[in-house]
Amino acid sequence: MSQTTRPGVPGAIPYPSDTARPRSPARNQGFLAFFLATRKRSIASLPLASIAQIFSAAAGAWALAWFALSSVSEEAAFCIGAGACVLTLLLGLRHARRELARANATAALARALLDANRECLKLIGPDGRMLRISEHGAEIMQASSPEQLAGANWLGFWSGDDARAARTAFDAAMSGSRASFVGACPTTAGVPKTWQSRLIPIDDGRGGVRDILCASLDVTQEAELAADLRAKELLMSEMEAHVGLCFYSYSADYSYFHHVSAGCASVFGIEAKVLRERPQAWVELVLPDDRPELLATMQRITQSKDGGRARYRIEHPVNGVRWIQSTGYPILDANGNVVRVVGISEDVTVEHERLAELDRLAFSDSLTGLANRGALVLKIEERCQRNAAFALMFIDLDRFKVLNDTLGHTAADRLLKSLSELIQAALPPDALLARLGGDEFAVLIDDAADKTRLARIAKDILAALARSGEPSRADAFVTASIGISVFPENGADHETLLTSADIAMYAAKKAGRNGFSFADANSTERIVDFKLERDLPAALANRQFLLHYQAIHEPRTLEVRSVEALIRWKHPTRGLVSPGVFIPILEESGFINEIGAWVMDEALRQLALWRHAGARSLGVSVNVSSRQLRDEAIVEVVNDALHRYELPASSLEVELTESALMENPARAQRTLSALKALGVRIAIDDFGTGYSSLRYLADFSPDTLKIDRSFVARLQDDRATQSIVGGIIQMARALGVSVTAEGVEQTVQLEFLRDAACDRVQGFLLSQPVAPEKVLGLSIAAPE
Numbered sequence: 001m002s003q004t005t006r007p008g009v010p011g012a013i014p015y016p017s018d019t020a021r022p023r024s025p026a027r028n029q030g031f032l033a034f035f036l037a038t039r040k041r042s043i044a045s046l047p048l049a050s051i052a053q054i055f056s057a058a059a060g061a062w063a064l065a066w067f068a069l070s071s072v073s074e075e076a077a078f079c080i081g082a083g084a085c086v087l088t089l090l091l092g093l094r095h096a097r098r099e100l101a102r103a104n105a106t107a108a109l110a111r112a113l114l115d116a117n118r119e120c121l122k123l124i125g126p127d128g129r130m131l132r133i134s135e136h137g138a139e140i141m142q143a144s145s146p147e148q149l150a151g152a153n154w155l156g157f158w159s160g161d162d163a164r165a166a167r168t169a170f171d172a173a174m175s176g177s178r179a180s181f182v183g184a185c186p187t188t189a190g191v192p193k194t195w196q197s198r199l200i201p202i203d204d205g206r207g208g209v210r211d212i213l214c215a216s217l218d219v220t221q222e223a224e225l226a227a228d229l230r231a232k233e234l235l236m237s238e239m240e241a242h243v244g245l246c247f248y249s250y251s252a253d254y255s256y257f258h259h260v261s262a263g264c265a266s267v268f269g270i271e272a273k274v275l276r277e278r279p280q281a282w283v284e285l286v287l288p289d290d291r292p293e294l295l296a297t298m299q300r301i302t303q304s305k306d307g308g309r310a311r312y313r314i315e316h317p318v319n320g321v322r323w324i325q326s327t328g329y330p331i332l333d334a335n336g337n338v339v340r341v342v343g344i345s346e347d348v349t350v351e352h353e354r355l356a357e358l359d360r361l362a363f364s365d366s367l368t369g370l371a372n373r374g375a376l377v378l379k380i381e382e383r384c385q386r387n388a389a390f391a392l393m394f395i396d397l398d399r400f401k402v403l404n405d406t407l408g409h410t411a412a413d414r415l416l417k418s419l420s421e422l423i424q425a426a427l428p429p430d431a432l433l434a435r436l437g438g439d440e441f442a443v444l445i446d447d448a449a450d451k452t453r454l455a456r457i458a459k460d461i462l463a464a465l466a467r468s469g470e471p472s473r474a475d476a477f478v479t480a481s482i483g484i485s486v487f488p489e490n491g492a493d494h495e496t497l498l499t500s501a502d503i504a505m506y507a508a509k510k511a512g513r514n515g516f517s518f519a520d521a522n523s524t525e526r527i528v529d530f531k532l533e534r535d536l537p538a539a540l541a542n543r544q545f546l547l548h549y550q551a552i553h554e555p556r557t558l559e560v561r562s563v564e565a566l567i568r569w570k571h572p573t574r575g576l577v578s579p580g581v582f583i584p585i586l587e588e589s590g591f592i593n594e595i596g597a598w599v600m601d602e603a604l605r606q607l608a609l610w611r612h613a614g615a616r617s618l619g620v621s622v623n624v625s626s627r628q629l630r631d632e633a634i635v636e637v638v639n640d641a642l643h644r645y646e647l648p649a650s651s652l653e654v655e656l657t658e659s660a661l662m663e664n665p666a667r668a669q670r671t672l673s674a675l676k677a678l679g680v681r682i683a684i685d686d687f688g689t690g691y692s693s694l695r696y697l698a699d700f701s702p703d704t705l706k707i708d709r710s711f712v713a714r715l716q717d718d719r720a721t722q723s724i725v726g727g728i729i730q731m732a733r734a735l736g737v738s739v740t741a742e743g744v745e746q747t748v749q750l751e752f753l754r755d756a757a758c759d760r761v762q763g764f765l766l767s768q769p770v771a772p773e774k775v776l777g778l779s780i781a782a783p784e
């Protein structure tokens with residue numbers, strides 16, 4: 001067969017195009033026969049039958065020779081010779097049959113072995129050329145037949161490093177040793193394949209090697225997988241080496257690393273090799289303060305079988321103290337046992353410092369650098385949770401607002417800063433000073449068991465501030481008022497404690513300023529008012545106010561002539577709050593004007609709706625507080641609303657308490673006159689509770705007197721009260737003033753009032769205050 005293969009270019013073998021010829025068992029047999037033929041036979045390997053055959057042939061020949069030379073009878077010699085010949089023939093025939101059967105069996109076995117062999121088998125001569133190739137071998141080499149490859153230079157199939165490996169293995173086999181190597185060589189069709197080849201020398205019987213049997217297994221897939229894996233490993237290790245993170249896989253008991261990436265050198269300053277040998281080396285770098293929490297987190301990860309994270313500091317061998325964040329996730333086996341912990345450790349120092357700076361900014365006062373309100377609140381809550389007594393001082397600089405206005409903002413800010421330093425210097429080392437805003441400071445003092453100590457600290461603060469004043473500048477002299485609350489006596493949360501201290505501070509101010517005062521039980525009670533006051537401004541905007549209406553009846557027919565509007569506050573957390581609680585707060589804070597205007601408008605709007613719905617003669621009474629009377633704007637509000645809702649002024653009655661009229665009679669008089677001029681009716685509420693009731697009758701000439709319910713309550717069993725009430729009604733009648741009795745709760749009261757010719761009655765016996773939609777269900781009097 002012509003051989004045109006160039007070494008190293010196996011693809012250049014001229015292969016016939018027919019590669020799909022069916023495999024014939026005969027060829028495999030031929031290949032085997034070739035192998036069998038190369039075997040040397042020895043006498044010892046001859047079977048017994050052959051020896052018998054040789055022996056009987058020799059006996060036959062000897063008999064014939066002896067017949068010719070000796071004196072044995074002719075017949076006898078002939079018989080012996082012929083017998084030996086027949087025996088020889090018979091034995092020969094039998095042996096030939098057995099030999100044939102054995103050869104057949106060997107060939108069948110060899111064929112089966114060859115068929116079972118998935119390797120490419122070939123016989124290679126000492127010159128490197130293939131003498132033979134197995135049928136399967138030719139097939140996986142994509143050759144059309146074994147003959148196509150016979151004679152090809154096997155050494156020329158390989159190239160590069162593989163060619164060198166093939167040559168080394170070949171030389172080794174030629175020198176009598178088995179050899180193997182892995183290399184790539186394409187099939188005849190040019191498909192690249194990787195082979196694992198074993199070379200077995202076949203000896204020539206003279207201590208030399210005649211040929212080489214080469215068995216090559218196609219390991220292309222395995223090689224690709226391995227290459228893939230190697231590539232991934234390389235990628236991983238390259239990434240791990242450059243991202244500055246430490247990836248790890250720890251044993252479930254943290255006693256050794258399955259894997260730790262090169263990043264540990266930058267994160268911990270420890271080489272991966274060192275960590276593999278001493279898996280606890282990194283823990284030794286963790287600062288002792290941070291170690292317990294870190295170890296607890298590590299334990300939690302394996303026990304709770306949940307991921308975890310720890311942030312801790314290490315003493316980095318090169319970079320000093322660093323913040324490290326480690327995350328760990330447990331890997332579970334099929335039974336749910338933790339088999340290892342995998343995760344990442346990274347240096348988060350920069351991020352940590354940035355957050356710490358943000359924290360510092362969020363929790364410190366920019367002017368003084370002290371803790372701010374947020375920081376103080378956190379500290380208070382922390383101590384509340386610890387449940388150990390501590391004190392809170394609320395410091396408010398006296399008349400600082402005046403100073404601020406006279407000095408100007410910049411100078412005032414400077415002053416505040418220097419005052420904060422003075423206060424700080426006067427405090428014991430364990431105290432925390434915070435600026436709450438403006439001229440308000442607070443001090444948190446642990447260990448508040450000793451009130452004399454607290455008083456001494458307060459005095460020290462006041463003394464320090466007193467020294468601040470420049471004798472030459474009277475305006476720069478600053479004093480303060482201090483309120484002190486103590487946990488848990490004056491509150492169990494930051495809000496109550498701060499408010500208690502605040503109220504105590506007000507008490508100190510009231511007592512003449514430049515002093516201190518401890519919170520007491522009364523001030524704690526007033527906290528409720530404080531909290532409500534804080535919620536009031538938002539209540540109107542959030543539509544938390546509503547009006548209920550209580551009917552005012554004609555005493556005989558009990559028909560409803562008018563309704564009194566009574567405000568209700570639906571507090572988001574405290575439910576319905578009684579006006580008796582919040583009206584005084586509204587009056588104090590001045591909010592009453594705004595809310596009073598809303599009440600007036602809402603009541604008249606509602607009245608217009610009822611009158612449109614049929615209750616044409618219904619009237620409404622609206623309570624107006626003393627503070628509202630001080631401001632003539634109320635007249636405008638009433639006038640606007642009457643016009644807007646197209647109501648006659650007489651349908652509105654304004655109820656004023658005696659105390660309201662008493663506060664500033666002249667002013668009240670002006671407002672009332674203006675209202676009366678509009679045609680609005682005036683009622684004096686809670687009549688009889690004030691001191692100079694009768695005077696009002698003359699001064700304000702009201703349309704109605706509302707006898708206070710404290711009189712009505714005593715009507716049934718107090719003769720004096722009966723006389724007073726009877727007298728009021730008669731006197732009012734004489735003056736042309738209508739009388740309404742409020743707080744009627746019993747029938748006897750109603751009967752007495754009826755007999756005494758009282759004009760109107762109001763009370764729970766007849767109607768409770770109700771929501772506006774229920775008013776039309778009352779028996780309202782028909783228009784007269």
Ligand code: C2E
Pocket residue numbers: 550565566567578579580583596599623624625655685686709742743744745762763764765769
């Ligand atoms: P007031 O003007 O004397 O209003 C009557 C109060 O007596 C109402 O209490 C009413 O529910 C209650 N009352 C009515 N009948 C009876 C009864 O038979 N027995 C008893 N024990 N009480 C009865 P409310 O609604 O709690 O109002 C309390 C006070 O709040 C009012 O006293 C009034 O001074 C003030 N107020 C209510 N609404 C307003 C408002 O819109 N503006 C102003 N400025 N004050 C208001």
Ligand code: CA
Pocket residue numbers: 564623655685
């Ligand atoms: Ca009233």
Ligand code: CA
Pocket residue numbers: 685686706708709742
């Ligand atoms: Ca009243």
